Amino acid sequence: MFIYLLAFTSGFCIMGIELLGGRILAPFFGSSVHIWGSIITVFMLSLSLGYLLGGKLSTRSASLAIYGLIFLFAAITILPIALFGQWLMETVFLAIEDSRYGSLVASMVLFxxxxxxxxxxSPYSVRLLVKSSHESGQIAGKLYFISTLGSALGTIVTSFYLILWFDINVIVFSFSGVLACLGICAIVIHKSLQLERLEPSHV
Structure with a gap:
């Protein structure tokens, strides 16, 4: 159940950050269709590479500890969006005149x-949940359903409420904080499970 919660949260954060991308780029490159084309392209390419790397990493003794570390790394790499976003946008804007390519480069740098x-x-979550090949399809389907549900909710909540109530940087810091907390929880749970397995051997 915990892994499903983490998958839901990661889906929520991915779409939340993608929507914020439009607001972050808008003051420099506008909000026309090619701006969103740049953002969506970068997110699709990034996710596809992430799926590939996550699947490869999951074949090497997958554990909740490594899973938690991935969350922590994600939390850390989100921070530059808030900390250096303005400076990076200005740098790219001044270096590239064409807003199409400027927005594409800016999206790559930030996201x-x-x-x-x-x-x-996502692929790492599947690896942690699957215990036998017979249940792999059902678990993968359920996991991607929950993750996509999180993405849908992240889209609605971010665009309907968060963007109206809070500053963009506050939202980014919040996403980072949530991911970091979940990552730490995963590592702590992993350590607790290890201790439980060791205790009977000392009896």
């Missing part, structure tokens, strides 16, 4: 790495 890491979570 590529955190989205790749967030994309790693």
């Amino acid at each position: 590529f790495i955190p989205t790749v890491i967030l994309g790693m979570l």
Whole structure:
């Protein structure tokens, strides 16, 4: 159940950050269709690479500890969006005159790495949940259903409420904080399970 919660939260954060991307780029590059085309392209490419890397990583003794570390890395890589976003946008805006390519480069600089890491979570979640090949399809379907549900809710909540109530940087810091807390929880649970397995051997 805990892994499903984490998958839901990662989906929520991915779409929340993607929607914020439009607001972050708008003051420099506008909000026309090619701006959103740049953002969506970067997110799709990043997620596809993340799925590939997450699937490969999950074949090497998958554990909740590593899963938690992925969440922590995602939390850390989100922070530059708030901390250096303004400066990065200004730098790219001054360097590239064409708003199409400027927005594409800016999207890559800000969102590529955190989205790749967030994309790693879905295949890794499947690996942690699947115990036998017979249940793999059902578990993968359920996990992607929950993750996509999180993405849908992240889209609605961010666009309908969060963006109206809070500053963009506050939202980004909140996403980072939530991911970091979940990552720490995963690591703590992993350590607790390890201790439980060791205790009987000392009796």
